[in-house]
Amino acid sequence: MSRRLLSRPADQIAPRLLGSVLTVVCEDSPVSVRITEVEAYGGVGEDPGSHAFRGRTPRNATMFGPPGLLYVYFTYGMHWCANVVTGPEGKAGAVLLRAGEVIEGVDLARERRTSAKSDRDLARGPARLTKALGLDGSADGVDLFGDDTTTFRLAPRPIAPAIVSSRTGVGGAGAQTPWRFALDDPTVSPYRPAARA
DNA sequence: TCGCTGATCATCT
């Protein structure tokens, strides 16, 4: 994965992130997650479901930055969600990390996710994934290809998506675009509206 | 396993 590769629309990047491994190191303790489910979000006026739909605001400013940034936002009063910023700088786009499998630092992930009934639940869901990795608002805007690659790392491990679906509620040209991609994996979050590819 | 509900607050209208 490179910054140049990420400089394309989110719906093109999303499937290529499947299988990639995101590592976050906190106090010398790494937690790595193999990404199993993602969702693409478009730019201004493109995708009504996207934070960027109505233009740039202080919150979504990171989405307008260079590809390869981490966009972390707070929602529902209690949850953090993480995205990888895509598209050329200045044109908003992001890929939401919806689910993953913890493949390194399982013990630490368990400590952070005490409510998880089994290891497969550690990062099964967008907010669970950020919690397992120890991500919060302080990680917003972090550059995955910047100087601090010892703390944040994205390693490519391309796997073809097994499940592809278009998001409902997206009209116009967007209705033709597949936005959601997943592997056929037990850690994929329960909601599967998809026709299988 | 499914469906419902409460929690809780930053952001935008």
Added chain:
DNA sequence: GATGATCAGCGAA
């Protein structure tokens, strides 16, 4: 003042 890219806990089947 309403809403949301959600989760966990509960009861029912």
